[in-house]
Amino acid sequence: MNSLQVMPGSRQSGSKLLIDADLNARRLFNIYLRHSLCAKNVILKQRLSEVSFDLILGEIKSKFDLARVNPGEMVGSIAA
Numbered sequence: 001m002n003s004l005q006v007m008p009g010s011r012q013s014g015s016k017l018l019i020d021a022d023l024n025a026r027r028l029f030n031i032y033l034r035h036s037l038c039a040k041n042v043i044l045k046q047r048l049s050e051v052s053f054d055l056i057l058g059e060i061k062s063k064f065d066l067a068r069v070n071p072g073e074m075v076g077s078i079a080a
Contacts, residue, residue: 001033001034005022006025006068007025037056
């Protein structure tokens with residue numbers, strides 16, 4: 001979860017404001033991931049192996065990176 005970034009370059013800039021904004025933007029997504037991928041769910045209910053769990057994490061990261069849009073891009077029609 002620490003490798004996901006909503007605002008690329010916020011960590012390299014060193015600005016506390018940008019780092020906090022990135023953390024706040026990822027907070028709800030991180031809560032959802034922790035709830036969905038908790039150990040009890042993954043081990044007892046879904047019976048995932050370590051390899052399949054790593055594949056799921058990789059897929060989540062790639063989908064998250066694809067879901068980002070450029071600043072100024074029109075997303076109102078998508079939301080409607």
